[in-house]
Amino acid sequence: MTRNNEAAMLLIIIASVLTCSAADFSIVTPNASVSAWLGSSVILPCSLSPPLNARDFEVQWYKKKDSQKTVLLHQEQKVQENDVDDQYRDRVSLIGELDNGNVSLKLDNLKTADRGEYTCFVKSLRWYERGSMNLVVKAIGSTPVLSYQEAGEQLNVSCTSDGxxxxxxxxxxxxxxxxxxxxxxxxxxxxxxxxxxxxxMLFSPSDSEWISCTVDLNLQGMKESRVVPMKSDLSGGFWFEVFISTLVLSVIVIIIYTILLILHRKGLLPHCSSRKNAKAAADSHESLPGETIPLKATENLHQGVCSTYEPSDSTEQQSWKDRYKASLTLDPSSVRRL
Known part of the structure; x- marks a missing residue:
């Protein structure tokens, strides 16, 4: 009887040890945040200690602020696809080492909405534990754009960068x-x-040759731009001299062009005047009236009529007529004296 009792007690102790070993475990998660780049994949570490076989356990992942949205649910030795929130569908999985107590989550194609605190929950038949970690989604923004404008004796310099x-x-x-x-x-x-x-920022150009604006994520993905600000000085400087020289030259050219245009319109330019005088002479010659020449009676005593000499050649005749055309008028007093 005594031996039977001892055997029964031994069996109870062994069963208790096995039961405690199977039920008593803890969750191991990283103390620091987990970070990954936007669009990449990340593994959120979570494991059991001791490393028990978690294939028959329930494993659930969810975000602490979105406890109603299940990131992943493993039950009955498989992932329950229908219970996954649409935001994470086809982007989450277990890395496949459940036999060694590794229940880490893999999340693909990271989005900015994925950042936040995630909870790993594991439950056996008689025990459960949970652990949490923070996910940081990193993204490198654009190269800074610098610009400036005058603000009294200083310059107001601005720097912008997005994303x-x-x-x-x-x-x-x-x-x-x-x-x-x-x-x-x-x-x-x-x-x-x-x-x-x-x-x-306000900046005096005399304080430094240039200034820089640097944007970075704790020395990761650093972007930098520089600017050499120059305050405009209307009392001197190279650019001021260039501006004044250009302005004066432009005014001189405009004045000369205006004077030439006025002289041209008034016909006071040399080439325009000679042409105009030649034209005027031609016009006056064409409009010159024929000369009136009185014939004295003594000069026409034997002819009694007025006549003009006509060359025999028709061409020369026409030319001669055009050049020496004249009107002859008889003097009545001379005729009466005849």
Whole structure:
């Protein structure tokens, strides 16, 4: 009887040890945040300690703020596709080492909406545990764009860059590498969850040859731009001299052109005057009236009539008529005396 009792007690102890070993486990997750680039894949680590076989366990992943949206559910030795939220469908999976207690989640094609805190929940028949971690989705934004405008004796320099995740760090520096602190920076989150940064500062061109604006994610994916601001000086300077010279030359050309145009219209230019005088002479010759020549009675005593000499050649005749055409008029008093 005693031996039977001892055997029964031994069996109870062994069963208790096996039961405790199978039921008592803890969840191991990273203490620091997990980060990955936008559009890439990431593994969210989660494992059992001791490394029990979790193939028969229930494994569930969900976001802490979205507990009603299941990221992944493993039950009855398979992933329940119908229970996965549409936001994560076809993008999540277990990495396939459940026999060793590895229940880590793989998430593909990262989006900005994926960032946040995730919870790993594991449940056996008699025990359950959970662990959490934070996912950071990183995105490198655009190269900073610098511009400036005058603000009294100084320049107001601005720097803009878009499309960062998470919030980047913006730094101003001069040509010596010294960080400039008299700045104002503003962050704006767009509809896709990306961060746009805007910054301004007052700068004196005499303080440095150039200034730079650097935007980065903790020295990752750093983007930098530089500008050489030049304050316009209306009292001197190379560009001022170029501007004045160009202005004066333009005024002189306009004045000369205007004078020539006026002289041309008035016919006071030499070539225009000679042409105009020649034309006027031709017109006056064509309009010259025929000469009136009185014939004295003594000169026409034997002819008694007026006549003109006509060359025999018809061409010369016509030319002679045109050149020496004249009107002859009889003097009545001379005729009466005859």
């Amino acid at each position: 960062w995740s998470p919030k980047p760090l913006l730094t101003w520096r001069d040509s010596t590498g010294r960080e400039l602190t008299n700045t104002y920076t503003k962050y704006i989150t767009d509809s896709e969850g990306l961060v746009d940064v805007r910054s301004w």
